[in-house]
Amino acid sequence: VSRALSQFAKRAFSSTMRGPTQPPGHRLLPLKGVTVLELSGLAPVPHCGMVLADFGADVTVLEKVRRLARPVKHDGESLDSRLNRGKKTAVVDLKKPEDVKRVREMCRTADVLLDPYRPGVLEKLGLDPVQLLQDNPGLIVCRLTGYGQDGALSQEAGHDINYTAISGILPTIAGTHVRKQPPWPPVNLLSDFAGGGLTAAFGVVAALFHRTTNGNKGAVLDVSMTEGLAYLSTFINMYKDLDYLWSVPFAAFGSECPIYRCYETKDGKYMSVGCLEPKFTQSMLNVTGLADRYSIADVHANAGEVVKELEAVFLRKTRDEWANIFEGKDACVAPVLEMEEVGNYPHHRDRGAFIRDEEGHRWLPRPHPRFYSKEELEERKKSKL
Incomplete structure (x- = not known):
């Protein structure tokens, strides 16, 4: 089997297989003409490659032989392919010197190399970024990891929840002042894809632009998901000292505030309420029929009571009924949609x-x-x- 896979890798190396079709809607493709090589890995790097491909880049995934030989499938669909839309795919075995040499040759004419590995792996494989930039001074090597290329944790394993935890942002996501509870992460979205994949894509685009002003010189990007998320959280860092936003019971962004939270509806679905400004608060009170009982000042002075009243009010109608009632009222109230409904x-x-x-x-x-x-x-x- 090993020998067969090896032969298959050699035959398939230069072949291409299209991933799922790129979504329509783009007529201008600002990254058209940019060549990207993506070493296959966990989701943040494929997400970065997908974003670059969506905007016109020519992305080739260098797929590991064993991943192609035994793909994980769900409902007959390869899970590895879901972020491969608009990309080409080539098979490579980086344990073989001849394949490493071929990848290095591809890097000579590429604009970008996306690296999903832990620090030092590229060097061990014979793809040291310093050597790659000697071969191709304009190459941009984007190295995306959880903790960065150096530091005490650089070689440690981790996942989104761990990166989010040490970024300092996790405790601010859910309120813990009215009811003491552990912080919880909003799925694996923040570090993996906001602090990771999207930050890496921005870094690549910035480096591509920089080449136009620095004599076409490339760069090595050290993208830490932890630090990318921390940077994304700059607003919170800059305003964390405002207790009424974060720290006191029923703080505006603490998830317990009566006018910045979600309420269950009659059918077990939810409506989001975000009417922080007085005029929007008044509009919400008018629509829900609570304006004759509570003033805007009461909403803040009696927050716990107002929460209970609004919980009872929203349970009287279905989500879609409330959505229709609030339509055009300019109250910062919107239905909570499932992914199956958004289209x-x-x-x-x-x-x-x-x-x-x-x-x-x-x-x-x-x-x-x-x-x-x-x-x-x-x-x-x-x-x-």
Whole structure:
């Protein structure tokens, strides 16, 4: 079997297989012409590669032989392929000197190499970034790890919850002042994909732009998911001393505030309430019928009581009934949607914000932000007349 896989790797190395089709909606592709090599790894790096591909980059995934030989599947679909839309795929065995040599040759003409490994692995494989930049001075090597390329934790294993924990942001996510409870992470979104994949993609784009002003010199990017998330949390760091926002019972962003939280509805679904400003608070009180009982000042002075009242009020109607009632009221109140529903939500449908994947299994968010040329903006204005 080992010999067969080895031969297969050699035959398949230069072949390409398209991943799931890139979502439509892009007419301007600002990264068209950028060549990216993505070493296969855990989700943050494939996510970075997906973002670059969505905006026009030519991304080739260098897939490990064993991952291709025994792919993990769900409902007949390879889980490894889900972030491979718009990418090419080539098979590589980096334990073989000839394949390492081929990858190094590919790096000579590439713009970007995405590295998902722990610090030092590239060097051990014979793909030392210093040597790669000697071969190709314009190459951008993006190294994405949980803790960064150096430091006491650089070789430690970790996951999103661990990176989020030591970034300092985890305790601020859920309120713990009214009811003492452990902090909880908002799925594996913050460190892996915001502090990780998206931060790495931004770093790549910044480095590509820098090449236009520095004589086409590349760079090695040290992207730490922990530090990326910490940077994303700059607003919280800068305003953490404002107790009424974070620290006191029923603080605005502590998840316990009566006018910044979610309420269950009659059908077991939820409505989000975010009416922090007085005019929006008043609008919410008017719509819910509580304006004759509570003033804006009462909402803050009697927060616990107001929470109970609003809990009872929202339980009287279904989520969709409340959504219809609040439509056009400018009260900062919106329905909580499941992923299976987002594409049918009227606002998203109007903008074409979500599209079905090829199999029709799920709604995919359209790549964002959107790019429009002057001519396209003129066309859009005419179509709205």
